[in-house]
Amino acid sequence: MTHTIRPRHDEDLPDLAAVLVRVHAQDGYPVEGVADPEGWLRHPNELQSWTAVEDDRPIGQITLTRAVPEDDAARVWQEHTGGDIDRLAIPVRLFVDPDYRGSGAGRLLMEAALDLARSQGLAIAFDVMLKDRTAIRLYERLGAVYIADLNHRYGDGLTEPAAVYVVSHNESSN
Numbered sequence: 268m269t270h271t272i273r274p275r276h277d278e279d280l281p282d283l284a285a286v287l288v289r290v291h292a293q294d295g296y297p298v299e300g301v302a303d304p305e306g307w308l309r310h311p312n313e314l315q316s317w318t319a320v321e322d323d324r325p326i327g328q329i330t331l332t333r334a335v336p337e338d339d340a341a342r343v344w345q346e347h348t349g350g351d352i353d354r355l356a357i358p359v360r361l362f363v364d365p366d367y368r369g370s371g372a373g374r375l376l377m378e379a380a381l382d383l384a385r386s387q388g389l390a391i392a393f394d395v396m397l398k399d400r401t402a403i404r405l406y407e408r409l410g411a412v413y414i415a416d417l418n419h420r421y422g423d424g425l426t427e428p429a430a431v432y433v434v435s436h437n438e439s440s441n
């Protein structure tokens with residue numbers, strides 16, 4: 268199976284929202300739930316989003332965001348590196364339709380986000396829930412390096428164990 272990765276269009280959002288509802292039912296991602304899937308996909312700090320397409324149908328997506336001090340991953344990254352949060356990008360909202368997994372769409376989406384961050388000279392960090400083992404394996408294959416644990420807080424006092432990873436600029440994405 269070969270996938271096309273292209274910049275996301277607004278017209279993709281209804282299909283991606285439907286995919287996200289299925290992803291949540293199967294994988295519990297995102298832990299917050301998907302009460303408003305299209306709203307959740309419109310990230311306020313978006314730099315660029317990409318859609319993975321199969322037979323003209325959106326099957327997955329990723330969003331690259333500009334970090335803000337309120338981001339857990341940005342705070343942890345700054346504590347560890349002393350870096351400037353204004354020069355940090357965070358990939359978020361990565362998911363692929365369960366029917367199209369395991370054929371490289373997730374990797375291509377992540378590579379698109381990493382390439383843009385690198386081309387803009389931005390550092391890259393992100394958090395991932397420890398339960399999302401497939402995602403962690405994918406990130407580690409792309410050269411992501413664990414830097415710290417994090418307790419992701421959500422809802423009414425709930426927490427989910429997570430970790431923060433960084434990807435360096437000279438890391439090969441092949």
Ligand SMILES: CC(C)(COP(=O)(O)OP(=O)(O)OC[C@H]1O[C@@H](n2cnc3c(N)ncnc32)[C@H](O)[C@@H]1OP(=O)(O)O)[C@@H](O)C(=O)NCCC(=O)NCCS
Nearest residue numbers: 294296361362363368369370371372373374395399401402
């Ligand atoms: C993480 C995720 C995006 C990966 O998407 P994907 O398109 O399956 O990714 P890839 O195909 O590039 O890589 C998946 C790996 O699992 C393997 N795999 C094989 N069959 C698979 C299957 N049926 N399902 C999932 N993975 C499979 C792939 O071969 C690959 O490993 P490998 O390179 O060692 O062989 C997807 O699993 C997902 O949407 N998970 C739920 C949401 C989530 O956790 N998002 C990340 C939040 S931080």
